[in-house]
Amino acid sequence: MFQITGPALSRGGAAVLSPFAFALSRGEMMGVVGPNGAGKSTLLRAIAGLSAEHVPVTLDGARLGRAAIGHLPQAFSVHSALSVLDCVLLGRRERLGLRVPPDIIAEAEALLAQLGLARIADRPMTALSGGQQQRVLIAQRLFRQPALMLMDEPTSALDLHHQLSALSELRTYARAAGAAVIVALHDLTLAARFCDRILIVAHGGCAQPDSPDKVLTRQTIEPNWTVEPEFLRCRDGAMVIVPHSLGQRHPAAK
Ligand SMILES: Nc1ncnc2c1ncn2[C@@H]1O[C@H](COP(=O)(O)OP(=O)(O)OP(=O)(O)O)[C@@H](O)[C@H]1O
Ligand SMILES: [Mg+2]
Numbered sequence: 545m546f547q548i549t550g551p552a553l554s555r556g557g558a559a560v561l562s563p564f565a566f567a568l569s570r571g572e573m574m575g576v577v578g579p580n581g582a583g584k585s586t587l588l589r590a591i592a593g594l595s596a597e598h599v600p601v602t603l604d605g606a607r608l609g610r611a612a613i614g615h616l617p618q619a620f621s622v623h624s625a626l627s628v629l630d631c632v633l634l635g636r637r638e639r640l641g642l643r644v645p646p647d648i649i650a651e652a653e654a655l656l657a658q659l660g661l662a663r664i665a666d667r668p669m670t671a672l673s674g675g676q677q678q679r680v681l682i683a684q685r686l687f688r689q690p691a692l693m694l695m696d697e698p699t700s701a702l703d704l705h706h707q708l709s710a711l712s713e714l715r716t717y718a719r720a721a722g723a724a725v726i727v728a729l730h731d732l733t734l735a736a737r738f739c740d741r742i743l744i745v746a747h748g749g750c751a752q753p754d755s756p757d758k759v760l761t762r763q764t765i766e767p768n769w770t771v772e773p774e775f776l777r778c779r780d781g782a783m784v785i786v787p788h789s790l791g792q793r794h795p796a797a798k
Contacts, residue, residue, distance in 0.1 A: 555586050576728040615693075622669045
C-alpha cells in the first residue's frame with residue numbers, strides 16, 4: 545500500500561491546496577481530475593519532490609525515495625537531438641554507466657517495439673512530432689520502472705488511438721509491476737474508463753478518491769466544471785460523459 549500525506553501546497557506565494565492524505569494499492573491507476581488551475585500539476589509536482597513543501601510517500605510503511613518515483617510533467621518541450629532509443633535509455637541513467645550493456649539496449653528496443661515506436665528508434669527527438677515526442681517520453685518513464693508513476697496529462701498531444709494505447713500501457717504497467725500510477729486527465733470519459741479510482745481536485749482541496757461511478761456525478765461535475773454532464777454507457781458498459789454548456793440542455797433530456 546502506498547500512503548501519500550501532504551501539507552498545504554502553494555504556488556508563487558498563493559495557497560493552492562489544503563493538506564491531503566490518500567492511499568493507493570499496488571497495481572492501481574488513479575485519475576486526478578479538476579478544472580484548469582485547480583492544482584493537479586501542483587499536487588503531482590509536490591508528490592514528485594519538486595516543490596518547497598515536503599510530501600512523504602511510503603510503500604508498505606517504508607519511505608519511498610525520489611528515485612522510485614517517475615514524473616512526466618505537463619509541459620514538455622524537447623530540444624535534445626538524442627535519438628529516440630538513447631532518450632529511452634536515459635530513463636535509467638542513474639543505474640547505467642557510460643557503456644550500456646547489450647541486454648539493456650535490447651530491453652529498450654523491445655519496449656519501443658511494444659509501444660509501436662521501433663520504426664523511429666534512430667530518429668533524433670527534435671525531428672519528431674509533438675505527439676511522437678510525448679509517446680517517447682512516456683516510454684522513457686516506463687523504462688525507468690518506478691514504483692510510483694506520476695503522469696501529468698500524458699495524452700494531451702496524442703491522437704485517439706494513442707490515447708487509448710498509452711493509458712492501457714500505463715494500467716498494464718501498474719498491474720504487472722505492482723506499481724501505482726497517478727494520472728492527471730481532462731477527459732472524464734477516459735478517466736472513468738481507465739482509472740480504478742478518481743480523485744477530484746477543486747476549490748482548494750482534494751476530495752477522497754473513489755470509483756468513477758461514485759465520484760463523477762452531476763453533483764460533482766456541474767459545480768466544479770460549470771457544465772451539465774450527460775451520462776451515457778458505451779458498449780462495454782463504461783461511463784461516457786458528454787458535457788453541455790449550462791442552460792443549453794436539450795428539451796428531450798429534461
Ligand atoms: N509557476 C507558477 N507560479 C505561480 N503560480 C503558479 C505557477 N504554476 C501554477 N500556478 C498557479 O497555481 C494554481 C494551480 O496551478 P496548477 O498548474 O497546479 O493547476 P492545474 O490543475 O494543473 O491546471 P491545468 O488543468 O490548467 O493544468 C493556479 O492558480 C496557477 O495559476
Ligand atoms: Mg496542470
